[in-house]
Amino acid sequence: MSNFRELPYCMEAEQALIGVILLNPIRINEMLKNFIADCFYVEQHKIIYKKIIDISKNGELNVVSVIDSLQKDKQLDFCEGADYLYHLMRSVIATANIKVYMNVIYDNYILRKLIEHGNDAIELAHNTLGKNVNSIIEENISNLQNLKNNIDVTTDLIDDLNEVISLMASDTIKNNTITTGYHSLDRLGCFVKGELSVIGARPSMGKTAFVLNVCHQIMKHSSIIFFSLEMSKTQLLIRMLSNVSQVKKDTIEKSTYSENDFDKFTDAIELLKKYNDNLIIRDGKMLSISEITSTITSVNLDRIKNKKPLIDMIVIDYFSLLATDPQLMKQPEAMQLAENSKKLAKISKEMNLSVVLVAQLNRNCEARVNKKPMSSDLKGCGQLEQDADVVMLLYREDYYHKNEDGYEDNNHLDIFVEKNRNRKTGGAKLYFDMDTQSISNIFHDTKDFSYDKVGDK
Structure with a gap:
């Protein structure tokens, strides 16, 4: 009997976040540059997101420039084509919900990392490679602490993002x-x-x-x-x-x-x-x-x-x-x-x-x-x-x-x-x-x- 379980992720949140960025590229991309591509689980979304970050650093970010860049690198077909990007934009419920999508995606990313660290801990417990028990425990504690520190940093990022969204709104209140x-x-x-x-x-x-x-x-x-x-x-x-x-x-x-x-x-x-x-x-x-x-x-x-x-x-x-x-x-x-x-x-x-x-x-x-x-x-x-x-x-x-x-x-x-x-x-x-x-x-x-x-x- 297989013990395989699908890793946690949310397809809808990943699609919605990319759709929001493509709809509102101005200034939002400045905040998302620290939101790494690995936060996404779906490989196509990782590739699209990397393109968004690259273009935001070096040129004018919009859906056409993203499609053009994917086409030049022969990645457009793998990413479901231009129609898929336009579909992501059309499916957006509200751009103000970006922090909700980010929270969902990042929570799932942390859960996948936690599973990864857990599997590493199990492997290390079975194959100690000559390490004593205390050093194995300390190594695992260190890995979990680094994970916690990453969560704290991203929470600050999302707080800052609220201010950016407020600045973008013509009449927020x-x-x-x-x-x-x-x-x-x-x-x-x-x-x-x-x-x-x-x-x-x-x-x-x-x-x-x-x-x-x-x-x-x-x-x-x-x-x-x-x-x-x-x-x-x-x-x-x-x-x-x-x-x-x-x-x-x-x-x-x-x-x-x-x-x-x-x-x-x-x-x-x-x-x-x-x-x-x-x-x-x-x-x-x-x-x-x-x-x-x-x-x-x-x-x-x-x-x-x-x-x-x-x-x-x-x-x-x-x-x-x-x-x-x-x-x-x-x-x-x-x-x-x-x-x-x-x-x-x-x-x-x-x-x-x-x-x-x-x-x-x-x-x-x-x-x-x-x-x-x-x-x-x-x-x-x-x-x-x-x-x-x-x-x-x-x-x-x-x-x-x-x-x-x-x-x-x-x-x-x-x-x-x-x-x-x-x-x-x-x-x-x-x-x-x-x-x-x-x-x-x-x-x-x-x-x-x-x-x-x-x-x-």
């Missing part, structure tokens, strides 16, 4: 902004790929309802992974069906539909099915950052293979339920939370995602006469406020007056954008239907509502 349909929020640009957006509120303010409504709006044009650490997938889908159908959640849970309700419910199911590929829900207690990263990579790899757009946004509900790095378990809670905060900010940049993090606020606002929240109320972690590009705080006046005689609910959800890096702060006032958990615009223009911050008179 505008192109990366994800719209929600909530006019005041969209004008401020609260959800941007490459940024960490924190949504903070006290219990019962509507945090989960708000992010579910945002997901419902966004999934019509963008792709999302929703990581739920508190509610099950079934609970979330019931809530979403309620706000899409405008049928009360209690009615759906008990299946006590009127004929009209049932029609609206079935229409909502069909609508959500239409955008099924654009919303992925992962539930589970105590998910770790590494598990979240692995899920994003796995989903993106599958989408590359199926020629689908990559993930634009992840939502994590909520922050303090994330698992802690085992090495930090004995450290204070604030330090554990700070480490998770820094990792999530890094993920947003490296994976070009809008990372939306739902967070609990501490009790400080409950002790104030003015109950409106502040960024400093974010629970247990000043680092989170520092790492966030955007901080949105939710507030419902109805919650604090619900037991007062004569008070009439206004069904308003106030959103205070207390931090908005490099952009204006402001706010939004939305309509919140408690029965269906649906959230909608009140104002139909792009004006901010006027609101008083804590401490204002």
Whole structure:
């Protein structure tokens, strides 16, 4: 029985990376010169990539010059001909995804090198060539350390690549902004790929309802992974069906539909099915950052293979339920939370995602006469406020007056954008239907509502 296993590689990522370079040769080739040809597994891709690097050093890089050079060296036919290069260019989903392709290709390259070192270690263990055991161990450790150092260097390269892509974009923020349909929020640009957006509120303010409504709006044009650490997938889908159908959640849970309700419910199911590929829900207690990263990579790899757009946004509900790095378990809670905060900010940049993090606020606002929240109320972690590009705080006046005689609910959800890096702060006032958990615009223009911050008179 053969023990042969195919070495790890991703054909789709290799094809996509070459296609992106051929589509956008200006400046990108300056960064890729350190991304060696051996990172590619397919021999034809190695040859094409070497040509790209050679031409970028000595002449004008474009698909015609690459084809011409391959033709002169009698390598074009082996590389599947000119049509193959044009096919690679036509198959590109988005040039901004170049770092995702690089990560996938490089990860597979490192895995192949690890297998190679493992095989060398096995061979050396069987044929010691007179070396003692300690020197054999040290040699293998040295090989693995060199491999680790290479990983660190390439990570720096990919960080630099983000800056190059930003320089190439004519209006990076505008192109990366994800719209929600909530006019005041969209004008401020609260959800941007490459940024960490924190949504903070006290219990019962509507945090989960708000992010579910945002997901419902966004999934019509963008792709999302929703990581739920508190509610099950079934609970979330019931809530979403309620706000899409405008049928009360209690009615759906008990299946006590009127004929009209049932029609609206079935229409909502069909609508959500239409955008099924654009919303992925992962539930589970105590998910770790590494598990979240692995899920994003796995989903993106599958989408590359199926020629689908990559993930634009992840939502994590909520922050303090994330698992802690085992090495930090004995450290204070604030330090554990700070480490998770820094990792999530890094993920947003490296994976070009809008990372939306739902967070609990501490009790400080409950002790104030003015109950409106502040960024400093974010629970247990000043680092989170520092790492966030955007901080949105939710507030419902109805919650604090619900037991007062004569008070009439206004069904308003106030959103205070207390931090908005490099952009204006402001706010939004939305309509919140408690029965269906649906959230909608009140104002139909792009004006901010006027609101008083804590401490204002």
